[in-house]
Amino acid sequence: MSEAILSPTSSTDALAHPLRARALPIETDGEAMIFMHEDCPVARSEGFRARVRVELVAKGRRLLATLYRATDDLLADDEVGLPHRLMARLSLAEGDELQVRHPHPLSSLSHVRAKLYGHRLDEIRLGHIIADIADGRYSDVDIAAFVSAFAAQPAQGEETAALTRAMLAAGDRLEWNADRVMDKHCVGGLPGNRTTPIVVSIIAAAGLTMPKTSSRAITSPAGTADAMETMAPVTLDLAAMQKVVEREGGCIVWGGSVNLSPADDVLIRIERALDVDSDAQLVASVLSKKLAAGSTHVLLDLPVGPTAKIRSTRDADALAGLLENVARQCGLHVATVQTDGTQPVGRGIGPALEAHDVLAVLANRDDAPQDLKARALALAAGILELSGAPSSDALHRATQLLVEGRAESKFLAICEAQGGFKEPGRALQTREFLAARAGRVATFDNRLLARTAKLAGAPQRATAGIALHVKSGDLVEQGQPLFTIHGESMGELDYAFAFALRNSDMIRLEAQ
Template structure:
């Protein structure tokens, strides 16, 4: 706390979405701005009762804010817990002591357990600016984190959030490293595993750069915003769940780090391992299965990179008491037919129902993963898990378990349908030789997904399939004509992302 007199301003909610970044707005002629020497992008601390928020300052010209006011972004408003017109104290925050450890890392020195714990606590408290976050992530990028540092970082990330404990000797979890549009295996896997009497409390993410995350797709079928007591009730009743991890505060700084890492386009194996395993440990898992799709446009590009990642995941898991198994899979193309929350949810339902039109690749991938988990749980002998998973799906037992989980989470929903659709046809005959996952995902996002949950695209042809001229390649779904046009225009500018190899003469 400052030793000088407390400076106060009236607080206003401005309704500005700055994502996870708390931002404050002050008029340039504000007496607090002048007396404290605040400038644009200064870090300031706001205090209201027991609540403290460190925010980035934006200086406002014009007359839309009074000189005795401070405006808050949505994230700052919710963290501060004030009411419109309340007085809040404003001053300089204390220096971020853990930045000295970050600077030492940049110069090549290892981070101790204590240093990483301090850094993570400061990030969780909002003391790091984006510049400081970028410095930390850059110092840890590539292969700069040792196994010991990754283990300590994972521990620290778990320590700042909630941690679940289950009164069961065996608790399973699964994760896919990502990069494949439509790869929505989780709801199917959870239903199969839970139907066999194994505990699998699954927390999932929303989309960050993709047209849908698992939580977005599951939300088309059931509520996913559950607090910890509600999540615990569902798992105790049904043995499994699929809920949004952001609502239960497990490893909360992970999303903060990912946001800046994405903006920097940094690829850090150590950060990825800490991100994945911290969430598994926080969810109370004893065993975890990690799927690593490998492909030219997947997140992991080649087999050597997958093997390095596998070694890190298994060894860090072992050090922290988590039994990790890695499954390396084909990541050359998208999975299923739908891309976008509602369209992926429809694929999930088709597989669970055993519908004739259900995408076979999604079904096979889900059975592969569910089978491995059942083997890890001792429900099937080595090599026998796939058959048990397939029998659970074919008998309708998995579908009944999924219905029970959805109802326990709140209700079973019917996914919405988009108002506008436009097919895209093959311009020549031949074999589909390549599909660029990144461009495919971009088309889905331009169509409006995930914000418009019914938007996205549905594939009409698969990798390796032969198509004729004017045969359907995919159909774009959108909620507005403008978004439909944006997606189609982008697809037209990148025709080779769905590459059809011409037949040899």
């Protein structure tokens, strides 16, 4: 994380110009930042400008942060304002002394500049960059430059493999007492595609090992970790995660809570702000975490559709080739499967709404979304095949585990092992979006539907999002609900509804 504490200072590193710590009630979304008064004599003498990178020294420890200037009476001229989270990281109390000074220059930034000018980077240079990012030495601006440089350049196999290994080296790595450790990953871009909890439950119920670390949303209304968190704790450390897997054979935890690929979590935060997701960093992100989690065999789901992340079969083939190439260089067995990305999966779009779909499938309810069930079973069968099961038997075996209730029992056991199961919540406010005319459902715009769910508050508001009422090919009457927007406040609900009205063709109807 960008708040990572650096190495302890020496005993001779005295506070030459001590200032006083002042806690500020602000949230910075993981960015390490501090505030100093524009008349602070230390800031003036050191020549600190706004947004300059500075080093904090307190109680024998150092930490890098971005400086901002206060121009009013928010702070006294001998105070440093820190978010409560940074105060805790440095074990500071109100009024404790600390020093603010210029940090040592970062040589790895020259490698970032080289990448910006189109040069390819080897594993040594990428290792220096990733290590500095993981240690919190880069500002958000520096990281954004690195992310943008990769996004602007076509992905190349050797460089992507080098980036993958550099990200892997920056964190911890798990080992399991199993010959084959299974995993799956979807590259994203398809709302409601919440197959992971179902697949993990089926695979663990089959007696295989599947320690699943999942991401929170980057540019979508929900990530697997967001949806899972509405049903069970997902913020487990490595020791807790290992206990769950040893006990139940699988888990579904947030990857950011375990130090498996720490630089990736920082990169994801910046990618979310930039709304970019380059192929090279996508591949390095996915594979570094799979390798770090101790996975040996991974099934990769690539949804393809005009408004999915992957727009065409040609793009999917290129990404699949890159994934397979890099995985081979890193000693990981992968299989890729291209799936339908033309419309959302299930009914819910948003953490709790997607969780309700998952529970309905696991419980074999009649009203469960059948497309989510079929997709999860197909992926589970693919993983069973990857483990060595006969292809003729894999789908039958996965279906049997689900229909007999063994997958549901395993899911509830995993939830209990992670800290206890809870029912996902329901939004207090809802509003139906009605068809303006009669017709047949022709197309869905996944991006606009996802945007509507995000404007309603997802994923930050766990119960916010969209509940779909139609699928492709359905006949609808004028005034029939196409979807229902769920929100936790009327303001967010109104905002999302207004956006939907301006983009009413996100579900396009054609004449019958």
